[in-house]
Amino acid sequence: MPLSARANARPVPLDQALAHAARLLESDPAAALERAETILRQAPGLPPADLIAGQALRRLGRPQAALARLAALARRQPPLPAMLWEMAQAADDAGDSAQAIAALDALTRQQPGIASGWFLLATHLRRTGRAEAAWRADLSGVHASSRDRMLLDSAMAMNAGDLDAAQATLADRTDPPAIRLSGEIFWRRGDMNRALEQVERAVALAPGFDLARDFLIRLLIQNNRLTEALDHAEILIQSPLRHPGYALIKASVLVRLGDQDGARAIYEGLLAADPAQPQIWQNLGHALKTLGHQPQAVHAYRQAVGQQPTMGEAWWSLANLKTVRLDVADIATMHAALATLAPDAATRQEDIFHLHFSLGKALEDAGEDAAAFAQYDAGNRLRRTLIHHDAAEFSAEVAAARDCFSAPFIASMGTGGCPAPDPIFIVGLPRAGSTLVEQILSSHSAVEGTMELPDMMMIAGRLQSRVDEGEFADFAAMAASLTPADRLRLGEEYMDRTRIHRQTDAPHFIDKMPNNWQHVGLIHLILPNARIIDARRHPMACCFSGWKQHFARGQTFSYDLADIGAYYRDYVAAMAAFDAAMPGRVHRVLYERMVADTPGEVARLLAALGLPFQDACLAFWANRRAVRTASSEQVRQPIFTDGLDHWQRFAPWLGPLERALGPALADWDK
Helix, strand or coil: CEECCCCCCCCEEHHHHHHHHHHHHHHCHHHHHHHHHHHHHHCCCCHHHHHHHHHHHHHCCCHHHHHHHHHHHHHHCCCCHHHHHHHHHHHHHHCCHHHHHHHHHHHHHHCCCCHHHHHHHHHHHHHCCCHHHHHHHHHHHHHHHCCCHHHHHHHHHHHCCCHHHHHHHCCCCCCHHHHHHHHHHHHHHCCHHHHHHHHHHHHHHCCCCHHHHHHHHHHHHHCCCHHHHHHHHHHHCCCCCCCHHHHHHHHHHHHHHCCHHHHHHHHHHHHHHCCCCHHHHHHHHHHHHHHCCHHHHHHHHHHHHHHCCCCHHHHHHHHCCCCCCCCHHHHHHHHHHHHHHHHHCCCCHHHHHHHHHHHHHHHHHCCCHHHHHHHHHHHHHHHHCCCCCCHHHHHHHHHHHHHHCCHHHHHHHCCCCCCCCCEEEEEECCCCCHHHHHHHHHCCCCEEEEECCCHHHHHHHHHHHHHHCCCCCCHHHHHHCCCHHHHHHHHHHHHHHHHHHCCCCCCEEEECCHHHHHHHHHHHHHCCCCEEEEEECCHHHHHHHHHCCCCCCCCHHHHCHHHHHHHHHHHHHHHHHHHHHCCCCEEEEEHHHHHHCHHHHHHHHHHHCCCCCCHHHCCHHHCCCCCCCCCCCHHHCCCCCCCCCHHHHHHHHCHHHHHHHCCHHHHCCC
16 A cells, blocks of 8 residues: 655555664654654554554653553564564663563563573563573573574684684674673683673673683682682572582682682582592592591592593592502503503593603602603603793793892882781792691791792782883883882782681781792882791702602693703792892791701791791691692601602603703702
8 A cells, every 4th residue: 555644745655664664763763753653644553563663662762652552562463573572672671570571481482592582581580589580591592692603603713713803703792692702702812801801791791691600700710819709609509500510610719719628518419419420539539638638538539540540630649649659550550541542642641641640650659760760751741742831031031030139129119018927938949848848837826828829920920911011121120110109009919819818817827839939029029028938958859859740730840850950040049149139038948957957947947937936836747737739748747858869769860950950959058
């Protein structure tokens, strides 16, 4: 039927009039409404015209009128998806959750693939207190998004390494799955702040988006924002999906917070439901070992390797108890596991190098030194191919920091920093006796042991990034730019970040991150009253012990004898330079002297820290605190001397280490 808007006007076909009115909706909704009303005067009750009128009213900010118009239309004929979507949006604008839910419920039944409908439904269900239904609606929205071609294209580009194309594909997208994916792209670019911002936004928009919350927890853990990570983990385990992996995420946060008992309870609960889970047996073993329950830890690790003999990390965890000896049958089983893994060597490298380290320990205990060294060497060589460590580059960075913190420079900086006397930093190399020193000190009533805290390294890394990004010409220029207010702020940041790890009211706490020797100058600037202890051991003993130890994370210098020797040499030179710049600022504890004269060395250590002597420090092995490092079992027994010269059994193969140490071999105990 032709349509005429005024007398003598050329008649306009109805379909063209409707199309023209629809085109005006976004640019001129008032004109669209006028056109729709004109059509309805000549064709009363025409559904497409009523729909356009309702759409125009909503865009003109009149949601109640729009809702009334659309509801009347819905009563006259079965509502189509477009009408239901408009009704839902009008109800949303009007704040009418009941009508929004009714429209969206009908829409998602008709077209379950409309993700935006599910997400809006979840919002209104949540507003009306229907939390679980809202959660399920969010999950349905995520599922619907899994078929979104644009999201799939972006994800494929991201996984192919084309991050620019992946980001461009998401331009102008404001839905939760696109925002989460954008966060992952930023994370892969190394932009952690933007990544967190995006993923937090996705979770705020769709609180039932489990995968986004899972990713957010992992990002928060990476940033050591552990209390926030735990809050989100507590929410995630309430998911209607009841996924056991969510409980494991919570357990991983608890472990990082030092709540080993809490993590243990989760692992035991999961194993009670299904004991055929070798990975969880291994995790339980880690928690039990840290808590000092060695027999139970051994049982847990045995369960893991019994169920999955190729599980290299579980074998290494068993061997790494130090006080456990793997027998002939174990050695045969591990050799068989390596043979089983050989066809898949390219994808099972982690299991393979763990098995090599485990065999090295078993053969060393059996007195087969040449075979043991060969296994350690194989494990280290493989591990070295999987990590990045540039010894020359690292030496240059250490030299820059060493040269910066000279006596004149320190004097020129004057006073400043956070005056808190609480922290006691124990620095040095791994396997140098730092856990022993920590255990002795944490047996004192005024000192709380925590763990190897990453916070000082994160602060230092952030400052170094300002040099790397060109803000400063070099490290010295950056350090010189730190005003007293900057130093106070950084020191207070460290105190704030580490507070979560303090569980008692002891006035002092220990940060046992050994790598902090690289930052003693920074520690002095921002925490001038913190104590610093350098735990040191004979270089051949220390470096060989570190080389045959596989570390769960970090310590990338330790998988090559020449690398670890150069690292020790850099460390000794840096500490000597700081001693010259600030005599007496660092108290040095030599492991060999501690073993030879424990009472005298403990007394000197406590005096250097300004602490009164307490007998409990000599009975440190009775301290039942959780210990996470490789020395966890050794510090739960009295000091023994039979390991001091153990490295000499392997001297024929340690030439590369001796050459790399250079002058540090003679100067290490100065």
